[in-house]
Amino acid sequence: MVKLFEKAVFRGVELNNRIVVSPMGMYSAENGYVTPFHLVHYGKFAMGGAGLVFVEQTSVTRKGRITNGDPGLWEDGQIEGMRQVVHVIKAHGSKAAIQINHGGRKSSQQRAFRGNGPLTDRDIEMGEERWTPTGPSDVPTPTPSRPCWSVSRPRKVPSVRSVRMPALRAASAARPTMRPSRPTTSGGNPGTSTSWPTFGPPVSSCRG
């Protein structure tokens, strides 16, 4: 019998229940920086009571992003916004996790809500950036089921070694923010929490 609403412990991390929100790309970051959108988006899952909330695939390098809207952890400035997202999740009693990602041959695509295909000239006019993806082979990415994923030939990288250091760096940037902390006031108003961080200027100001 599945005990959906019972606690579960994974590697010493206790979840209030077994409801896990899987990583789901929202394509709404700016230059790899999370925005207030992410605070609301992830906060609402925690407020809904999920035991574990995964933050969407988060890129370890700028060129490893699948789309222009992917969050990243390739530079230090991106950590604070992510820390705030994690705080919102934890302040409501959920645990936070993250999916660290390099898009490889899938990089440099349209945001899903703009077509999920190759970036077009219209996308570039709208401010999107296009770059040559790097991946384990130089074979373009179309698949029979998803022909729209056809992209320019990626630049082949000799091995995964080139993303090892960025991946380690991103993981170590994420780790202190994701680490379980003392239980917070589950379901309480985070505004009353003494550990609530001071929100700085909107993270979306990173472009300015």
Ligand SMILES: Cc1cc2nc3c(=O)[nH]c(=O)nc-3n(C[C@H](O)[C@H](O)[C@H](O)COP(=O)(O)O)c2cc1C
């Ligand atoms: C909008 C959306 C975004 C997604 N983004 C990611 C992602 O960032 N990383 C990932 O591994 N899977 C992603 N997925 C796949 C989901 O995490 C999940 O594995 C998939 O929806 C199947 O889950 P289900 O069997 O519970 O329906 C995404 C799915 C959706 C619907």
